[in-house]
Amino acid sequence: MAKGASISGFPEWLPAERVVEQRVIDTLRRIFELNGFIGIETRAVETGASLLKKGETSKEIYLLSRLQEVTAGQENDTPLPERLGLHFDLTVPLSRYVVEHSGDLAFPFKRWQIQKVWRGERPQEGRFREFVQADIDVVGNGTLPEHYEVELPLVMVTALEQLRAFGLPKATVHANNRKLSEGFYRGLGLTDIEGVLREIDKLDKIGPDEVAKLLVSECGADAGQAAACLELADMTAANGDELRSKFDALCDEHRIPKDSDAYALASQGVATLAMIVDEAAVILPGAVIADLKIARGLDYYTGSVYETFLDSASALGSICSGGRYDNLASHGNRTYPGVGLSIGLSRLVSYMLHTAHATATRVSPAAVLVAVWDEERRGESNRIAAALRSRGIAADVAPTAAKLGKQIKYADKLGIPYVWFPEGADGQEGAPDEVKNIVTGEQTQADRATWTPADGYALQDVKLGD
């Protein structure tokens, strides 16, 4: 590794790899905008006060200092809440943006945002400290209809479905609902709901036996309650009817009465979750399932919660997560409830590049390299390139008037499919221009004002490797 080169956790792509990332970003943006989401870009920094809610200082954040302050030894003169730090997600900036600009936004505010975020982690294998997130959220002013809890995961699976062209396996959203879980746990007689959710969230990592032990030791559950929690977590359903009947059967089994407050709360969650899977089944069958072990450890979710897994890449874990939070932001006595999901894009791009072997069909965006016979005639080659560009055909001009073989080699190295010969293959004054497809070898006379590349050679694209 060269001096001053790679820094652990800060991925950087080669040009052909960057094309893949760029296309992924373009694709997500297109889908988000097709669905009426509004793009914003927030500044990269927030104040310590915004980043460290409740004074919590265990977060993995990069704080900024001006070099001048550092060299003057004044780095810590500013109190933590007033210091600037890089945002670690796009949710904190969104909540700040919504409060700051509420007078200028129409609610519900549907926004997409694709930006880099930073995590000030200790360097370690496979963890990114700089990466791109792609988020969609809908934020209401005071209230937010539940149907957004149905629509947002559908937009995300539609988007992820489009990314299969870049080598992403089929994605399935696993949805659950906090009200459903809480109602059930309360129906069992448990009271430390956050505690139970936190332990259930560990299921994939430590397995049911360990979780059961923790439910007993940490959350005041007895063995039967712990077993019931695990039974609920084990439940999945592909449609609303299946969900309702399985859930009711479990309530009956554990004697949770249908007229209890707990059951009423759970029923709200069941209804929303049923709506999600049923609506998804119409739009994209099999794309969303009810999976009642999804807990999302974070405590701010208040309704639906989502995680998304890839069919043949479960090692990646959840690639797109989120949920509903009734208190995304607040200002005075006004609250802004939201529903959102977030894709950790860099990990997906890394998978596409290194496992699916996605790469650019060519390194250069140019479809044509215009040859140069000698430097005195470079102007003529520039004219040809300009004529092609004026018709939307990306064109480059040979770097030097080297031997033709060398010029063709340059085109080949960049993957440029066509080489244009001003005044024909020998450059004889007055001869008609010719163009050669260096992939197929086909060479024809060509008019700069009308010629177009053949299908499949016009635009830089992404292809999958073996």
Place this chain on the structure above:
Amino acid sequence: MAKGASISGFPEWLPAERVVEQRVIDTLRRIFELNGFIGIETRAVETGASLLKKGETSKEIYLLSRLQEVTAGQENDTPLPERLGLHFDLTVPLSRYVVEHSGDLAFPFKRWQIQKVWRGERPQEGRFREFVQADIDVVGNGTLPEHYEVELPLVMVTALEQLRAFGLPKATVHANNRKLSEGFYRGLGLTDIEGVLREIDKLDKIGPDEVAKLLVSECGADAGQAAACLELADMTAANGDELRSKFDALCDEHRIPKDSDAYALASQGVATLAMIVDEAAVILPGAVIADLKIARGLDYYTGSVYETFLDSASALGSICSGGRYDNLASHGNRTYPGVGLSIGLSRLVSYMLHTAHATATRVSPAAVLVAVWDEERRGESNRIAAALRSRGIAADVAPTAAKLGKQIKYADKLGIPYVWFPEGADGQEGAPDEVKNIVTGEQTQADRATWTPADGYALQDVKLGD
């Protein structure tokens, strides 16, 4: 201003403003790619060693610290060269990227890069501490043909010409050449070339009289030499012939012999500069002029230098600057010469928004809002939206089944031009769908499988205000 809201120097746009910025970025990318430039994105951080070449610590840089280190008081345990800092331009990252990946790149490497950069400045009016730069550079491996010094400014003026659609005034590139200046100064008998360039660079700020004094007091010039330097700086030319004849006349006047080394050096610069203005005159007449006062204070330029001014917004200063540097990067005994120009994009966008009053034709990307008669029939509205989206028509669905007037008001607030009525204006079961253009009031029956928006209403766009 709300708590935790705006931070001086960190601009952030409202949704309709962000559309302008996004279109500007899209436009630049399109022009750069049409010209065969390859897009890269570098990480936001570099090491102190990269950022602080020659140990210079006066730069305006943000250094990063992990919060964990700050709270543990270990913030300064890492020596400055190993600390991470945010990049302050896109040139330092490019030179590091080229050295790091030289084995994977084809040279000359033509790259575009549009990214945020950060300057750790003291907060002050009108200075951005976070902003977007748009750069193009060509980097050679060992050598780099001079014709790129002609082509790069032309790509930039072509791009800036496209930005006039967003309210940017006409831009003119002012080009000069370091060899021309140096040869002339040496021909006059001056030896402190960097010193003279540094003082000449102050012309616009302090005027010719003060510069003349400084040339005498700081650079060892006598009054006649100082006057000659100012005469050269006063020279402009619209074509190569004019440049050559004016320059030769000035050399004759000051008795610089044609057979001197100094004149030979200057002649190289004259030839390149003549080529630039003559080639530009063919492609975009008037877009590039020779302006011999352009000095660019920085000492690493070795050939052409460029600054770009807007016709009716000279207060903005140079909006796009750059030049040739024969030693952009080096590694061992290999050097990488480059030619590049950089646009400070955020200042341009700010001008477009606040002076040219550019704004989005609509806030939402959606062309259609599908109405909802009651929540039970929302699924049907979702189907209609999905059908439209599948044909590339961006569509949103009303947030609630409110009274129709309220739904139309929501569309109006977001600038969505069409409202779609499932089963007609009254939502009577079995009736054909209707769609209303709420701008013109026109309402027609419509088929979700075939209907398309009228010209001018299909896509979100940018318009200029009064």
